[in-house]
Amino acid sequence: MVERYVMSIDQGTTSTRCILFDHRGRLVTVAQREHRQFFPQPGWVEHDASEIWRNLERIVPEALSGVGIDVGQITAIGIANQRETTVLWDRRTGAPVCRAIVWQDVRTAQLVEDLGRSPGDAFFLDRCCLPPSTYFSAPRLRWLFDHVDGLEQRARDGEVLFGTVESWVIWNLTGGADGGLHITDATNASRTMLMNIRTLTWDPELLEFFGVPSAMLPEIRPSIETYGQARSVLPGVPITAALGDQQAALFGQTCFSPGEAKCTYGTGSFLVMNTGTDLVRSRHGLLTTVAYKIADQPTVYALEGPIAVTGSLVQWFRDRLGLISSAPEIETLALTVEDNGGCYIVPAFSGLFAPHWRSDARGVIVGLTSYITKGHLARAVLEATGWQTREVVDAMNADSALAMKELKVDGGMTSDNLLMQFLADVLDLPVVRPLVAETVSLGAAYAAGLAAGFWPDLEVLRRNWHRAAQWMPDMDPERREWEYECWKRAVERSLGWIRPSGPA
């Protein structure tokens, strides 16, 4: 019998990866290619959507030829993608009309500040459960209409299409200008600020407010159902799932029950908790988002706490301060001392995300004395990730009736043993790492395989999940509370640093 596989395409912020999984959910082959990051001005981050598509055209055959697998052996394609990044392209030529504006881009800061004053946060929270932030897509669309001549009119005339990255990929895979499917999934649409979180349809009031013509918008589809067959790259293979990367990781960690949560530790970190079919509106600074929607089954929602700077603080420590030569060495340096020596680092490099949402915050290092060594600073760098997670977990527990019992973790920083132990210590929860670290890709594959009947149900997927490591809390409760108080005081000192306007 010929072995069959599911292919996941993970279109991420720095690279595009293509991974094949076998029936037992084991990784068979990986092909990957990075794309360029454009920084045309401070705070601006752009991608070339054409380059991303070209990379995908290259890595898919690479992945197959590496292990001698034929296109015919692929049961289905699942897509996971960087979220909120905004792509606009010409319906007839298929060419992007401008560079894609990436989720990290803060060019809409002024616009967002104005939105917070009028019409105010409530207008948005009521409809899409997102507070105005530079993080989401709709302010970017408005910005483009205001800054690119004739763009708004072309969009009204139906010449220009909008999408997040999965829309762009699916449109190209299914034929592009020659009849490509213009669709998005509910998880990605839930990050645009344009979708009504309850109905999963484009919200007329939000569209009118941002001046977005519906002619340019993709159709919102469930995350998991057969969309159609690919016509290029993998001709004939059905595309059966699309999920935002963090939702894909939640799925890959098999967090299918209410109260199950995972945190992915990368450049930033994203804690997502399944809240079931209940739409939980956060009162503590979290985002309500769509976890996944399987065909015509009820929508599953999630609470999400995005943390902007975690792994990138270690990168900063390496590249800007030069105190270590590789990221894992942060642990070696931190282990040269017993504790943080009273030093705390709040990495509010471009403000703070969840649960604070303060764009006026900037990074601080507090508690400096002549006693402090680079070892203490290394501790403070790792501890910042631990405490930021604690703040989000506290918000989750306050918002949801479901208290977290353990935290499933994934991502590059989970190889840092000291950090994982510290996490367990400050959360007072077991921290668990699964055997397959590539949870984003695995989640996309699981979703696609589920829709295609490659796997029968969620229970089978759950049985594929295995614990690779577990860290148990081991910290004196009094010390934990004392340290947390210190951290909170450090956060207070980071707030309000940015004033409305600098000197002329």
Add this chain to the structure above:
Amino acid sequence: MAGPVQSIERAAAILRLLAGGPRRLGLGEVASSLGLAKGTAHGILRTLQHVDFVEQDEATGKYQLGAALLHLGTSYLDVNELRSRSINWADALAARSGEAVRLGTPLEGKVLVVHHVFRPDDTLQTLDVGTLLPLHACSLGKVLLAFGAEPVEPLVDAGLEEYTRHTLVRSEDLSRALVEVRELGWGAEVQEMAMGEAGVAAPIRGHGGLVVGAIGVSGPVERICDTKGRPQPALITLLREAARAISRDLGAARW
């Protein structure tokens, strides 16, 4: 015995020249000082740069001694770096073998466990990263000893502790076992540290083939070994594939 290797003599001369003064030297200066063709000197300098013995200034292109030379006596690969670079391969090995996986490096006459992946059956297990194991009584340690990552003599001088009746406590027996590890390219421990337990391990190599650590699979003897008490060949294949993959990742060319 063959005569001295010319390129190594020349490399040594270049290092002595660079060590001779505080000033950085350009390619031309190195070549003319030693009477070498520029192309020859450049080839040697690039190789020395590759192993971090020499550094090149980005702005001027001039050469100086590399930081790695200052740390020659200590392990050149950070153990946390080793864990980070091995994690995906170690996970895959645990998934395919169905057994627990550990990575070890030498530390003060013991094996330091630097990474541990649970046996993927979701039973209660405790992370033992940071644990020290006896070099002569576990497969990780035997591999480290066999490939020179840790000297054998001090261990033998201090006396080989007996953990079970299968522990190799006589130095002749240990020496013979290490010869076998070198011949096979992997090592085993069958009920030598604890009755009922067995393990197999293979070397992880860095630049130039230097052994920087070992990766091993361990579990109940009846699962690790066949009915004759020999490690299962299929397990050895998976183990060696993982060890080779990590070694390639760390820059070992041939493995």
